Amino acid sequence: MNDTRYPALFSPIKIGGVTLKNRVILTAMGGTGLFGYDGRFNPAIRDYYLERAKGGVGLIIPGVTGVKGGGGYLYEKEADFLGPVKALMDELHSYGTRYFMQLGAGFGRAQLMGIGPDMDEKTRNELLVAPSDGIPNVWIPEMKHRGLTKEEIRDIVDAYGKAAKLCKEAGIDGVEIHAIHEGYLLDQFTIENTNHRTDEYGGSIENRFRFVTEIIQEIKKTCGKDFPVMIRYSVSSKMRGFNQGALPGEDYKEFGRSLEESPQAARLLQAAGADGLDADNGSYDSWWWAHPPVYMPLHCNFPEVSYIKNFVDIPVFCAGRMEDPAFADQAIADGKIDGIGVARQFLADPYWLKKAQEGREAEIRPCIACHNGCFGVGLVRRPGRFGFQMAHCAVNPLAMEETKWELTPAEEKKKIAVVGGGVGGMEAARLLTLRGHDVTLFEKTGSLGGVFIAAAAPDFKEKDKMLLDWYRNEMERLSIDVQLNTEAAPELLSDYDEIVLATGSKPRKLDLPGLDDPRVMEACDYLLGTKETGEKVVVIGGGLTGVEIAYDLALKGKKPVVVEMQEDILQVPGLCASNSNMLREIIRYYEIPVNTETSLLGISCADGFTVLVKNAAGEEISLPADSCILSVGYLPERTLADTLEAQGVSKEKLHVIGDANMVGNLMSAIREAYELCYQL
16 A cells, blocks of 8 residues: 555544544434434444445544434443444454544424424424524424523533443544534524524523533533544534525625634634534535535535634544545645545445545545435425435445445356446446456447436536546456447347346427427437527426526526426425525526426427417416427337347346336436346
8 A cells, every 4th residue: 555645634633632543534424323213223334334444434423313312311321332332343443443423412493303293292392492482493494493491401411421421431432512513403502593592502602602612511521631522513504594595606694603703613612622623514504515415516615614724723624525535635735624524425435545545546436416325305395295315325335235235256157238338237237247247238329328428417517427437447447348339239139148228218208399490409419519509598397407407507608497397396206405405596596487387388480489388377478599408307218128028038038227127317227236236
């Protein structure tokens, strides 16, 4: 191993009385805690942690565990801590990895689980708490929270101290306080617009920070001054108001913690005894800063985090799309930050850090910031429509299922044809080769990538492009026989033991007048640049692709209009609220007109190029335009599958995966490849 590669990133650093072997923290993610949401120890988490420890991470911080919750007080779980938790710590320490427990005071107005209009009074009283009476819930704003009593505050402070003491006894190296960050309960106490108290926990900044500073002091009192206490910290809230967030570069008035107030806040935390800041930006009202989707720039929180380092003497770590080792190393070497916090890249590739240190960057499978697997906390804007999926990964099904998908050699080596060089086909070819099969990949075009080439086309899809590069590199690295510009006719496939069809999908066609006009194009035509648009563009379809296209058009200085048949845009199952809420703010910021409950009638050229639509009231509306882009969905491309089935190819030999089987997304295509290839 070349120990001089990225020397600053891989240098040790001390937090309190604990030394980390490098400057990389695996930051907390929901679903990665030692204890599940049922309050019980989660033995399945062991494999997840150990894979990342083997990958070289310096410090692991798991998802939050409340010091008090439905399962009672955390400090009452002595048997778990001094039994399986302590044993797990010993394993992690054997790899030189440190572990800080993230301890939480509660969600406050960000509470999602367990709430609803049918709550009983006991549940309402327990869950709907905040610093002050009348604060609105993030997810259901008509629900208002009550203010915590001083007795409840003191009980939480006491519980933090006792929980931290038990952590120390179990061999856990330190704790992280969750959170003066992202608009959770403690953060709400520190912000003037969410804390209207008139007692010693409200008013001045010192009073608003009293709750968290008492927690820090209590932990130090019970565990000693050298026991590390990190703070998960949002430098700036990026809030324009309740459920209103700011976009990068936007001029706005801060509703939450301002960048001007943040230095004093950070100094208060240090003075209370905090040993480090695990920092980024944002709140639940501006979720895309704390959980940056693909639309956020790389290193999006670096300017604010590097600024706050000027005001404290404790280590400051920056999180938020910080997984570029060269950028991180230079930033640390320049003294701008002390280290980086990375979460989702460790899901996509638990060994990315080790690969970077060894100069194997091309082998790093990138996180594409889609949030489909890791953070599917989706709120489809209809009452009660919530969905969860945490800590899994769209590009790496092994995340949180390391044992299930452990790669084993095939019992019988077979000659296998994979038809279709999109992501699903390349994943299938890769896995089958790793299992020892003789694989040939057929792609009818001159390049690998399929429809994902179009999906990755916008400038803000840098990581999508990197994923395609990774797959192409894997085809070469594994010496897979790739036949480009080759249509896999049935006779070409007759000699293979197994045939995997990953032929993708085709655009849904609409039988409406005027759609044959050359100024009308499919989404892929626009994304691939095979057709140019004029200035005014009507986008038919307000799903994810249609809204992303509208954003891309706006970035290019065009004037898009979105037309959607449903009652709202972005009605995509599992779409993370971080992604969808940011897209809604993008539409607001760029003033993109959106016509919902509106259907396409056709194109008229009688008086210039006009898109004809009908709204919910039955009124026909003419939208003058220069171009029209159709983003109305896709259908499975099953031509070859139907032909082979008609020729009598057995179902046991023929396997259809990905969009060719059922139109889905990148995550479903990759997962189907895993499910099939582990059977062959």
